[in-house]
Amino acid sequence: MLLACLLACTSALAASPLVLEGEVPADGGFFDVPFEVPPGTVELEVRHDDLASENILDWGLEAPDGFRGYGGGNEEPAVVGERAASRSYLAGPLRPGTWKVTVGKAKIRKTPARYRIEVHLRTAATLAPQPERQPYHPAGALSAQPRWYAGDFHVHSRESGDARAPLEELARFARSQGLDFAVLTEHNTTSTLDFLVEAQSRHPELLLVPGIEYTTYAGHANAIGATGYVPPRVNEGITLKEAIDAFRGQGALFSINHPVYDVGDLCIGCAWQLTVPPGGVDAIEVANGGWEKLGRFFSEGALGYWDWLLSQGHHTAALGGSDDHRAGVDLDFTQSAIGNPTTLVYARELSVAALLEGIRNSRTVVKLQGPEDPMVDLTSSVAPTGDTVLAPSARLSARVTGARGHQVRFVHNGVRLPLVEVTSEDFVVEQDVTAPEHGEDRFRVEVWINGHPRTVTSHLWMARTADMRGIPGPVPEVMEPEACGCGSAPGWSVGVLALAVAALRRRRNG
Incomplete structure (x- = not known):
């Protein structure tokens, strides 16, 4: 008798959707709408509506046993089943109990704002099984050679609600651009992981790296190598430091995206407005595809914000990302294709772990317009420990091709030193450097074309002892570097140009 009642209740729920509607809470950036899932449910569908063209709500789903997907601004319903799910969501058994539709208040212009949600509970699946879904495990090294590997650290597939490219198209296009790896950075979801193993098997020359674009309403960041969901509710149940620590606990790196890309509602939350916590971030996107298409040069604001972070003692590597959402097809004037910009990482092999190690050691070079842009290999006469040369003095060498x-030019603690003419295809310029008595200095190299930087390296740091790490050295006075006197590199040209750090005029606080 009890079983008959349970089956009758389940059938009734399957036939009649749950209708959940109400007023959007005035406080906070997120809220939850709970609903019950009975035993015997094998698939559920969530239809949602923000009920006003002036408002934008983001949508996700959580089960009693954890995260089941985040569609963000997906307009189509979310469907979750045991063997299949719609994009941005995870397949798997549907545990009975209290589930939640998680709702983010992306934009509220019309108040009082309202929402409507329909939940359809089914005892029979409507989605075809997706046998290509497999548990993720990192691919073995695709190459065992220590060298510079070219890739893109900011790429979206159709698993992001605002993107449309399947992994097959994305991988094929990335290889056509000469890339060795691409980092998949879907908005606040891990659903791409289910498809990476199968896709990787069909593309043995391109490493598909897992990642998440941690998309908050006060800034976006990439969690490179992330395999676990972290709620984007910064300052509403989770602090930014706790979020960064959660990603680092997975072995991932945290990199701020397009920090000064402030275009209002055209890209909600794109400009970074959060305070970087103690411990800093691992990297920053100093070049983003949107900036390249609009201006054809590195954003001085992004470079300035990077320099400001470094001046606070953070060791933060430079990365670039196209932010491609369409695998290079039908791009508008604000968008760039995969590989534009390109980031080079010096790694011991082509694997996820080795790429992350290269970033931690600041062995990165960002080429603004793709792999064919100039290359710089910045080295030291004293071998660095990680990204830091621990010695009273050393000679830095920049080989430019x-x-x-x-x-x-060299850039010393954020001050640009005089430009040097490049007179050969294989050109070397050197600089003798002395560690400060207290703290540490940093040096990077920039290649300039037509009055703008085209290639930018990460930094080599210089300190007398390891306990000086994290203590900023003084901003240098304008000085004339010594002549190289080696190979094809001429002496430095005479000049007095030095550019103060743009970030000293642009501090961003959350």
Whole structure:
């Protein structure tokens, strides 16, 4: 008798959707709408509506046993079943109990704001099984050679609600651009993981790296190598430090995206407005595809914010990402294709772990317009420990290729030193450096074309002892570097140009 009642209740629920509607709470950036899932449910569908063209709500789903997907601004319903799910969501058994539709208040212009949700509970699946879904495990090294590997750290597939490219198209296009790896950075979801193993098997020359674009309403960041969901409710149940620590606990790196890309409602939350906590971030996107298409040069604001972070003692590597959502097809004037910009990482092999290690050691070079841009290999006469040369003095050497007829310069603690003409295809410029008595100095190299930087390296840091790490050195006075006197590199040209750090005029607080 009890079983008959349970089956009758389940059938009734399957036939009649749950209708959940109400007023959007005035406080906070997120809220939850709970509903009950009875035993015997094998698939559920959530239809949602923000009921006003002036408002934008984001949508996700949590089960009693955890995260089941985040569609963000997906307009289509979310469907979750035992063997299949719609994009941005996870397949698997549907545990009975209290589930929640998680709702983010992306934009509220019309008040009082309202929402309507319909939940359809089914005892028979409507989605075809997806046998391509497999538990994720990192691919073995695709190459065992220590070298510079070219890739894109900011790529979206159709698992992001605002993107449309399947992994097959994305991988094929990335290889056509000469890339060795691509980092999949879907908005606040891990659903791409289910498809990476199968896709990787069909593309043995391109490493598909897991990641998440941690998309908050006060800034976006990439969690490179992330395999677990972290709620984007910063300052509403989770602090930014707790979120960064949660990603690092997975072995992932945290990198701020397009920090000064402030275009209002065209990209909600794109500009970074959060305070970086103690412990800092691992990297920053100093070049983003949108900036490249709009201006054809590195954003001085992004470089300035990077320099400001470094001046606070954070060791933060430079990365670039296209932010491609369409696998290079039908791009508008604000968008760039995969590989534009390109980031080079020096790694011991082509694997996820080795790429992350290369970033931790700041062995990265960002090429603004793709793999064919000039290359710079910045090294030291004293081998660094990680990204830091621990010695009273050393000679830094920048080997520049592909920049003949253009210019190169060192940047010391955020101050740009005089430009040097590049007179050969294989050009070397050197700089003798002395560690400060207290704290640490940092040096990077920029290649300039037509009055703007085209290639930018991460930094080599200089300190007398390890306990000086994290203590900023002084901003240098304008000085004339010594002549190199080696190989094809001429002496430095005479000049007095030095550019103060743009970030000193642009501090961002959350």
